[in-house]
Amino acid sequence: MKNLAPLCNLLLTIMLSVWTVLLWNPLPLAALLALELILIGYAGQAGKLARPVLGLSLVAGFFAVIQLPFDVAIPTAIASGLKMMVMTVAFLLLFATTKLPGLTAALVKQARIPYEYAFLFTSALRFVPDFLAESQAVREAQTCRGYVPSRNPVKRLISYAALVEPMVLRAISRSETMAMSLELRGFGSARRTFSQQIEFHGRDYLVLTLLAAMTAVVVLYR
Amino acid sequence: MLDIQQVSFAYPGHAPALKELSLTVAAGDFIGLAGRNGSGKTTLTRIMVGLAKPVSGQVLLDGRNTLQCGPAVMARAIGYVFQNPDRQIFRDTVAQEVAFGPEQMDWSDNERTQAVADALRMTGLESVAAAYPRGLTRSFRQRIAIASALALKPRLLILDEPTSGQDAEEKAQLMSLLDELNQQGIGIILVTHDMELLLAHTRRAVVLHQGEKVFDGQTEELFAATTATKVSEWGLRVPDVAAVAAKLEKPLGAVRTVEELADRIEGRLRGDEREKPGAPM
Numbered sequence: 462m463k464n465l466a467p468l469c470n471l472l473l474t475i476m477l478s479v480w481t482v483l484l485w486n487p488l489p490l491a492a493l494l495a496l497e498l499i500l501i502g503y504a505g506q507a508g509k510l511a512r513p514v515l516g517l518s519l520v521a522g523f524f525a526v527i528q529l530p531f532d533v534a535i536p537t538a539i540a541s542g543l544k545m546m547v548m549t550v551a552f553l554l555l556f557a558t559t560k561l562p563g564l565t566a567a568l569v570k571q572a573r574i575p576y577e578y579a580f581l582f583t584s585a586l587r588f589v590p591d592f593l594a595e596s597q598a599v600r601e602a603q604t605c606r607g608y609v610p611s612r613n614p615v616k617r618l619i620s621y622a623a624l625v626e627p628m629v630l631r632a633i634s635r636s637e638t639m640a641m642s643l644e645l646r647g648f649g650s651a652r653r654t655f656s657q658q659i660e661f662h663g664r665d666y667l668v669l670t671l672l673a674a675m676t677a678v679v680v681l682y683r
Numbered sequence: 684m685l686d687i688q689q690v691s692f693a694y695p696g697h698a699p700a701l702k703e704l705s706l707t708v709a710a711g712d713f714i715g716l717a718g719r720n721g722s723g724k725t726t727l728t729r730i731m732v733g734l735a736k737p738v739s740g741q742v743l744l745d746g747r748n749t750l751q752c753g754p755a756v757m758a759r760a761i762g763y764v765f766q767n768p769d770r771q772i773f774r775d776t777v778a779q780e781v782a783f784g785p786e787q788m789d790w791s792d793n794e795r796t797q798a799v800a801d802a803l804r805m806t807g808l809e810s811v812a813a814a815y816p817r818g819l820t821r822s823f824r825q826r827i828a829i830a831s832a833l834a835l836k837p838r839l840l841i842l843d844e845p846t847s848g849q850d851a852e853e854k855a856q857l858m859s860l861l862d863e864l865n866q867q868g869i870g871i872i873l874v875t876h877d878m879e880l881l882l883a884h885t886r887r888a889v890v891l892h893q894g895e896k897v898f899d900g901q902t903e904e905l906f907a908a909t910t911a912t913k914v915s916e917w918g919l920r921v922p923d924v925a926a927v928a929a930k931l932e933k934p935l936g937a938v939r940t941v942e943e944l945a946d947r948i949e950g951r952l953r954g955d956e957r958e959k960p961g962a963p964m
């Protein structure tokens with residue numbers, strides 16, 4: 462997938478999500494999940510994504526089990542868990558195999574989305590790992606000052622201020638710095654170019670054809 | 684006070700960050716911890732305060748194994764000051780910010796108030812106790828972080844690059860504060876890349892290289908002519924004063940600051956003038 466055009470990867474993710482929405486039988490959903498896992502292995506991302514996928518499988522399992530006391534049929538509960546997992550893994554696969562600047566360029570040049578919106582989308586995605594790292598750093602800093610979350614849920618909620626406030630203040634400060642940095646580098650000019658190679662090649666057209674065929678199969682036989 | 688025995692650590696999927704490292708920290712030590720980026724300095728200090736658990740080996744605090752203690756427990760004995768103070772500051776006034784740690788402990792009102800007052804006094808922050816912390820300079824914010832750690836009355840303070848982002852005067856003030864704290868009996872471990880500061884202020888230097896301790900001794904010895912070549916191999920820079928002192932035809936021996944170097948040279952000049960004018964320095 463690293464060799465595919467960014468837009469092709471995005472379309473693959475979208476179509477995996479569409480198929481997931483259309484399907485309600487656990488077997489084809491499990492097949493889709495298997496396909497994603499094969500793609501992860503093929504893309505050489507198995508080591509990187511093993512832990513998140515394992516974590517997701519636990520959440521999906523919990524999601525399925527928690528529905529059972531509410532008279533939801535077992536196949537439906539399993540399908541719900543699988544749906545959540547297939548859709549999430551599809552996006553994990555996209556972000557593990559597609560560089561965000563390439564995705565921005567594809568959204569603007571090929572999907573004709575205004576640059577500001579495409580940039581907003583990819584910046585928000587880029588912010589997620591930063592946010593997690595920052596959250597870890599703030600938690601460690603406060604723990605070294607004796608912070609331990611209370612067992613009492615109300616006190617625990619209140620004590621989260623010690624983590625949330627520094628993160629929000631830092632995020633505001635960083636967004637201001639980033640905004641200035643962007644302005645100073647010509648962000649928002651009417652005409653622009655991209656250095657990323659996003660053109661479609663033969664393999665991309667092959668994948669798009671397979672996606673169309675698979676969509677037809679799913680619509681006809683779901 | 685703190686005894687690190689044969690500690691090894693590795694991040695998942697990476698080469699070992701620490702390899703069977705042992706280190707003893709005595710009460711009241713002033714240690715400079717140096718080494719190039721990735722040498723294991725931060726990993727070692729994180730293990731000391733319980734933020735990371737070693738793969739093997741043990742950390743003893745006053746003879747008691749600390750591996751089961753989290754950083755919140757260790758904070759009572761070892762204060763940790765991060766490089767970026769903004770990651771912890773969140774309250775409306777400096778005094779409230781410093782009071783955060785004591786509030787986490789089961790202390791009486793009097794004990795808490797006294798701890799905050801002591802920490803503000805020790806760090807020279809009494810005049811800004813009611814100020815909004817984020818509105819103060821980086822130097823002040825770093826002092827607030829130090830005061831926050833001191834409020835828990837630790838016996839050892841670990842500071843990770845505390846002078847980064849500060850001008851020369853601010854650095855001097857901060858180092859002067861650390862000297863004062865050390866004179867009051869608080870042990871200091873200073874993680875730094877600034878060899879001038881290391882030489883001028885610390886009494887003991889510990890150098891890590893590729894996860895191993897390659898030097899542990901008096902700071903002056905680290906920059907003595909015999910080890911100077913190794914210092915470069917370890918990714919460190921010999922401070923100018925030490926380099927000049929070693930380059931003289933008759934080396935001056937251990938010199939810590941520019942003032943000390945000037946005094947020694949002047950002293951020698953005066954002596955030489957009396958003995959033999961024009962003699963080499």
